[in-house]
Amino acid sequence: MLGTVDIERWRDPVSFIESGLHNPETRQLFVLTDAEKLFVRHAFKLTPDGRLQYPELLFSGPKKSGKTAFGAMLVIYVIVALGGRYAEGYCAANDFEQSQGLVFQAICRILHASPLFADDVAITASKIVFTSTGSTITALANDYTGSAGANPTITVFDELWGYQSERSHRLFDEMVPPPTRKIAVRLTVSYAGYTGESALLESLYNRGKVGQELAPDLYASGSLLMFWTSKFTAPWQTEDWRGQMREQLRPNAYLRLIENQWVSSETSFIELAWWDACVDPQARPVLEDRNLYVYVGVDASVKHDATAIVACSYDRQTKSVRLVTHKTFQPLPDDPLDFENTIEATIRDFARRFRVREVRFDPYQMQASAQRLTARGIPMVEYPQTVGGLTEASNNLYELIKGRNLVAYPDDNMRLAISRAVAVESPRGWRISKAVQSHKIDVVIALGLAALGAVGSASRKPPMVVHPDVLKRSAQIVTRPRVADIFAFDPHRRFWR
Numbered sequence: 001m002l003g004t005v006d007i008e009r010w011r012d013p014v015s016f017i018e019s020g021l022h023n024p025e026t027r028q029l030f031v032l033t034d035a036e037k038l039f040v041r042h043a044f045k046l047t048p049d050g051r052l053q054y055p056e057l058l059f060s061g062p063k064k065s066g067k068t069a070f071g072a073m074l075v076i077y078v079i080v081a082l083g084g085r086y087a088e089g090y091c092a093a094n095d096f097e098q099s100q101g102l103v104f105q106a107i108c109r110i111l112h113a114s115p116l117f118a119d120d121v122a123i124t125a126s127k128i129v130f131t132s133t134g135s136t137i138t139a140l141a142n143d144y145t146g147s148a149g150a151n152p153t154i155t156v157f158d159e160l161w162g163y164q165s166e167r168s169h170r171l172f173d174e175m176v177p178p179p180t181r182k183i184a185v186r187l188t189v190s191y192a193g194y195t196g197e198s199a200l201l202e203s204l205y206n207r208g209k210v211g212q213e214l215a216p217d218l219y220a221s222g223s224l225l226m227f228w229t230s231k232f233t234a235p236w237q238t239e240d241w242r243g244q245m246r247e248q249l250r251p252n253a254y255l256r257l258i259e260n261q262w263v264s265s266e267t268s269f270i271e272l273a274w275w276d277a278c279v280d281p282q283a284r285p286v287l288e289d290r291n292l293y294v295y296v297g298v299d300a301s302v303k304h305d306a307t308a309i310v311a312c313s314y315d316r317q318t319k320s321v322r323l324v325t326h327k328t329f330q331p332l333p334d335d336p337l338d339f340e341n342t343i344e345a346t347i348r349d350f351a352r353r354f355r356v357r358e359v360r361f362d363p364y365q366m367q368a369s370a371q372r373l374t375a376r377g378i379p380m381v382e383y384p385q386t387v388g389g390l391t392e393a394s395n396n397l398y399e400l401i402k403g404r405n406l407v408a409y410p411d412d413n414m415r416l417a418i419s420r421a422v423a424v425e426s427p428r429g430w431r432i433s434k435a436v437q438s439h440k441i442d443v444v445i446a447l448g449l450a451a452l453g454a455v456g457s458a459s460r461k462p463p464m465v466v467h468p469d470v471l472k473r474s475a476q477i478v479t480r481p482r483v484a485d486i487f488a489f490d491p492h493r494r495f496w497r
Contacts (some may be wrong), residue, residue, distance in 0.1 A: 013040040013103040016081050017073050022106075024113035035061070035233040036070055038215060038388070041173035043074075043185075043225055052227035055177040057187045058204050061229050062069040063257040064237060069190040071156045072106035078154040079135050082183045091139035092164040092171060103158045105187075116418040140171075151178055154185050159202040161193025172200055192262045202262070214358055230260045250398075250423065269421035269432055269444070274401050275408075276415075283409035285325040288353040294324050296350060296359040296459065297449025299385075300343060300366050306330045307337060308347050310352065314454040316406075321454045323408040324354070328443055339369045351378050357457065378493040383449060390431035393448035394423065397432075400451055417441045 014037050045053045057074075061067060079089045091104035092103045107128065111117045119361060120128045126139040136145075140155075155175040157163065163172060169482070173490040175183035209229065211221025215477050217229040232242070245258045252267040284294065293309040301307050310326040326344055343366070350356055360383040370380040383389055400406040408414070420443045424433040432444055 002480055008213055011081060013044055013074070013077050013081070016077050019075065020114060020116045020176060021073055022115070024109040026479040027113060030073065031065070031070075033233045033235075035217075035227065035229065038218060039225075039227045040074070042214060042218065042220075048184070052185055053224060054220070055185050056187055056204070056224040058208060058224065058228070059187075059189050060205075060227065060238060060260060061189055061231075062237065062260045065232075066234050066382065067191070068102045068158055069106050071103045071158060071187060072110055073105055073186060074153055075137060075156050076110065079137060080130070080184065083135055083153040083174045084183070085133045085135065087133070087135040087183075088151055089135070090140045090150060090152050090175060091137065092155060092156040092157050092175065094157075094159060094168065101158050101430065103156050105139070107137055115251040119369055150175065151180060151382040152186075153181055156187045156189065158189055160188045160190040160204070163200050164197060169200060174179055189399070190395075192256050192260050194256075194260050195264055205262075207309045228260070261282070267423050269423045270398060270401050270418065272415075272419050273402075275418045275491040277404055278401055278406045279408050279410055279415075281410060283407065284355075285409055290353070290355065292324065292355050293457070294350065294354040294355050295357055295450050295453030296347065297446040297451070297453065298343065298347070298361040298366065299333065299362065299449070300339070301442070301447040303335075305443045306440045309350070309444035310443060310446040310450045311350055311356075312447070312454040314457045316458070318407075318459070320405045321408055321451050323406070323447070324413075325350075326446070327415070328441060330371065330440075339366070340372070344373060345367050347373055347378060348376065351376075355468060358453050360453055381453070385445070387431065390445075390448075393445075393452045394432045396452045396455055397424075397444075397448040400455070407449065414443055414447075417443045421471065439465040
């Protein structure tokens with residue numbers, strides 16, 4: 001069907017998109033926003049010799065601005081309307097995607113939904129072929145060696161803030177627009193990243209901001225055209241939604257995702273007022289309760305950092321986690337901790353005073369101790385402090401404190417540790433850390449591990465608790481003789497007695 005279309009009609013990108021591309025969700029033709037129309041009408045201007053004036057394009061706006069779909073539309077436009085025969089489009093995957101990114105998936109869905117392309121495209125898992133022109137769009141894995149020799153008409157990088165590894169940098173370099181094609185462009189669609197970490201995106205941003213401002217939020221700097229806005233440009237981005245995001249997201253995440261502002265990867269773990277709201281002034285550490293099921297977290301160190309042991313319980317009536325008790329130990333450089341007589345002794349003491357359901361620990365420092373404690377019947381649970389593990393525990397503790405679902409007793413040292421903890425954000429999520437090496441936040445890590453175990457118990461059937469009086473009565477039951485004892489065979493007398 002595409003072969004019968006007068007392509008010249010659609011040299012204008014707005015006409016091409018609004019007349020030929022259908023939204024796969026509504027099955028209606030796309031309607032570009034004013035910001036998108038402004039960008040494309042500048043982006044695809046040609047020089048007198050027929051080349052693109054801006055072979056480097058960057059379009060950035062707040063989350064949910066439709067950037068992925070917009071990038072998909074521009075790839076289709078360049079390949080179909082500008083690229084000519086055997087044009088090559090590439091959709092690069094970032095560090096956290098596999099063989100294909102979201103833009104390639106969006107292209108496939110748009111082509112499926114658009115009748116104009118019904119008889120002209122052949123789509124596989126990683127490649128689209130336009131049969132009338134021999135042009136292709138390929139999903140490119142994050143592997144710069146596989147991109148060597150490519151001759152791209154257009155390459156799109158989605159969420160460039162997440163391209164942080166060396167192989168990502170090399171892939172970005174490999175896909176530079178080639179001089180052998182008159183129509184060749186590298187397109188980036190993204191929101192803001194982390195200062196000092198999202199180096200590729202930050203370099204483009206800085207380059208664009210020093211250029212000429214052609215229109216509000218639109219900058220030209222040499223061969224780069226950049227649209228960078230903090231305003232909402234899509235009709236579904238309402239002020240009510242902005243308010244919801246402000247409540248639901250951490251401050252730095254809100255600024256980066258919703259306001260499209262560059263942020264540091266470190267921010268305060270929680271607002272100290274949230275912690276104070278979780279502290280019950282009347283509460284005290286529990287000395288002993290043999291009927292109380294507790295979950296213990298251990299953050300151990302031999303020489304440098306402090307070691308903290310925290311016990312929490314889960315209250316099924318209030319559906320909250322309670323801080324039961326905790327202990328900390330500070331080793332000295334010339335007097336390292338004796339694990340067996342301090343940490344192990346404390347855990348054994350907890351097991352004597354409470355019903356310990358599990359003790360979460362990092363096996364890096366505590367493997368030998370865990371083996372000895374396991375031999376004593378204490379349920380030790382390995383929990384390596386990897387990025388993924390710390391992210392899970394950190395997010396769980398954050399949600400408990402923010403939602404006031406944690407009840408703690410007053411403790412100045414723990415409050416100080418909470419105030420010194422920071423949240424380090426990364427593309428995988430965020431985790432608890434410290435801004436200054438000398439700050440001690442081990443008790444916060446241990447609290448996170450213990451709270452994670454306590455929350456996990458909420459999804460399990462509560463343990464059966466037998467009242468002591470029932471056990472006493474059971475012990476008083478007279479044991480009846482076994483039948484085998486009554487009718488035992490005496491081999492010496494050779495008869496049954």
